[in-house]
Amino acid sequence: MSQTTPAISLETTFEILSDDHRRQILQDVAEETTPAHPEITLDTLLSGRETTGSATDLELEFQHVQLPKLADEELIGWNRSRGVVYRGQAFDDVAPMLTLLEEHEEELPN
Numbered sequence: 001m002s003q004t005t006p007a008i009s010l011e012t013t014f015e016i017l018s019d020d021h022r023r024q025i026l027q028d029v030a031e032e033t034t035p036a037h038p039e040i041t042l043d044t045l046l047s048g049r050e051t052t053g054s055a056t057d058l059e060l061e062f063q064h065v066q067l068p069k070l071a072d073e074e075l076i077g078w079n080r081s082r083g084v085v086y087r088g089q090a091f092d093d094v095a096p097m098l099t100l101l102e103e104h105e106e107e108l109p110n
Contacts, residue, residue, distance in 0.1 A: 007090040008073055013097055016073060021066050023101070024049070029076060029087060030098055039084040042067075 008016075017023045025045055032040045042062065051058040067085065070076040074090040101108065 008075070008093045012073060013094050016070070016075065016094070017097060017101070019066070021049075021061070022070060023098075025062075025066060025070060025085070026075060026091075026094060027098055027102065029085060029091070030095060033087055039079075039086045042083040042085065045085060 017026070028045055029040055032044065042059070046055065046059055046062065049058055063080075067076065067078050071078045071088065074088040075094060076088045076091065077086045078084075079086075
């Protein structure tokens with residue numbers, strides 16, 4: 001049995017998941033996308049988010065900071081013109097960590 005090397009390092013995984021917004025985006029993509037419905041809209045990702053600024057500020061942060069960072073690491077694909085996000089080629093490399101965090105959410109510090 002051969003093992004493949006993950007496309008993303010453990011250090012980068014921790015850095016990505018250390019940000020609340022990026023972690024929640026990845027969790028939403030994991031929970032909301034299926035082979036039959038492989039995309040999630042930016043509006044869906046933004047809905048219900050707590051923010052200290054306006055909804056516009058959060059949308060700008062997602063479009064100019066969070067989504068590009070996740071796309072650069074190939075964790076998500078992002079079609080800007082259609083406003084949709086989908087699983088990237090490296091998504092499966094972080095999926096086990098997302099599951100682990102979700103399963104132990106109550107035991108972890110805020």
